[in-house]
Amino acid sequence: MKRMMCAVLAAGLLAVSCGMSKSAVEKNVKKSFQETMAVDKNYGRLRLTVDSVQLVKVADYLYEGQVNVRVFGQPYRIAVMVSADGDAVQWEASGEALSVLDKAHIVETGDMRFQLTREGEGFELIKYTGEGNGAVNIPREIGGVPVIRIWNGAFTDSGIQSVTIPASVTEIGAAFSSCTSLASITIPDSVTVIKSGAFYGCTSLVSITIPDSVTQIEESAFHDCTSLASITIPQSVTSIGMFAFS
Numbered sequence: 001m002k003r004m005m006c007a008v009l010a011a012g013l014l015a016v017s018c019g020m021s022k023s024a025v026e027k028n029v030k031k032s033f034q035e036t037m038a039v040d041k042n043y044g045r046l047r048l049t050v051d052s053v054q055l056v057k058v059a060d061y062l063y064e065g066q067v068n069v070r071v072f073g074q075p076y077r078i079a080v081m082v083s084a085d086g087d088a089v090q091w092e093a094s095g096e097a098l099s100v101l102d103k104a105h106i107v108e109t110g111d112m113r114f115q116l117t118r119e120g121e122g123f124e125l126i127k128y129t130g131e132g133n134g135a136v137n138i139p140r141e142i143g144g145v146p147v148i149r150i151w152n153g154a155f156t157d158s159g160i161q162s163v164t165i166p167a168s169v170t171e172i173g174a175a176f177s178s179c180t181s182l183a184s185i186t187i188p189d190s191v192t193v194i195k196s197g198a199f200y201g202c203t204s205l206v207s208i209t210i211p212d213s214v215t216q217i218e219e220s221a222f223h224d225c226t227s228l229a230s231i232t233i234p235q236s237v238t239s240i241g242m243f244a245f246s
Contacts, residue, residue, distance in 0.1 A: 025063060025084045026053040029091045033067050033080075045120025046071045046104050047145065053080075061085040067093075071104040072143030107142055114142055115151075122148030122168070125175070128155045133181075140166035150175040152195075155182075161204075165191070172198045180204060189213040194221045196241065203227055212236045217244050 020028075034050045037043050048069050055065035063082040068075065079097040083090050105116035107123070111130030114123040123142050130136070136155075139147060146168035154175040155163070162184035165172070170190055174197035176182060183204040187194075189211035196218040199205060207230035208222070214234065219241030222228060231245065 020084055020089070022055060022057060022063070025082060025089055026055050028089045029053045029055070029067065029080070029082055032089075032091065033069075033078075037069075043098075043101060045116060045118075046101065047120070047143075048101075051075070055080075055082060071101065072107050072145065074104070074107070074143075076100050076104065109139065109142060111136075112138070114147065116145070117148070122146045124149040124151045125154050126151045127153075128158055128160070131159065133159050133161070135162045135164070136160050137164045138166055138169070140168045149173065153177075155179055171195065174198055174200065177201055187211055187214075192216070194218065196220055197223070200224060207231065210234055210237065215239065217241060219243055221245075 030050050030053045033053070037048050048071050051068045051070055053065065053067050055063040057063050061084050063084065065080060067078045067080055069078060070076070078093055078100065081092045107114045111128060112125055113127040113129060115126045116123055123145055125138060125147060128136065138150070141147060147166060148168055149171045150165065150169060150173055152173040152175060156176070157178045159181045160179055161181050163182065164186045165188055167188040167190045169188065171193045172191060173195045177197050177200040180201065180203045182202045183206060185205070185208065187210065190213060191211060192213055193216045194214060198221045200220055201224045203224070203226050205225045206227050208228065209232045210217070212234045214237055216239045217237060221241065221244045223243045223246055228245070
């Protein structure tokens, strides 16, 4: 992403009058920046919003300053150069200036780290960073974008005792393997797949209720859950992998 954006991203040419004021230039840059970023293949998924544009005139027809944006509630400042010559305004942001957004798809909130999916349709919980000696509530959304997946290794070997999964999550990966203190888990009726090894080795888990939304329980999903005495499997489940409950 660290590239000059003159041709690719910064081509926001807008018709204006000759005597455009600084505030009018800022207004036009704000609109053009928002629209251009929304369709850019690298940054469109970030759902970036422009809060304001702050410019200083440095020469005839030339400004420099910054575009203040938000990505999932977090503020970022993008340095820009702007020309307002004749009947057009053009802004330019270098790859170096835009590099502050290179990691904007990774969001940390509380004791959890999330990653925006490549398609931008939701967040994956990729890592729990807490000490994990109690209850954990996974958020339903981040900055208005839903949490849709709990990824492999997110809680592996942590000391959490209970976890509540929000109704936005559709897939549970091998996220809770070897959570030997995990005794209680709430699976919402949005989940359709419990992936291989999802709760492998959760030796304190006594009972589990699979919601009607689940159609697939993959191999070893609850393997080596030695305390598991009660499990409810709905008729919606059409596929159970090998060693899923052994």
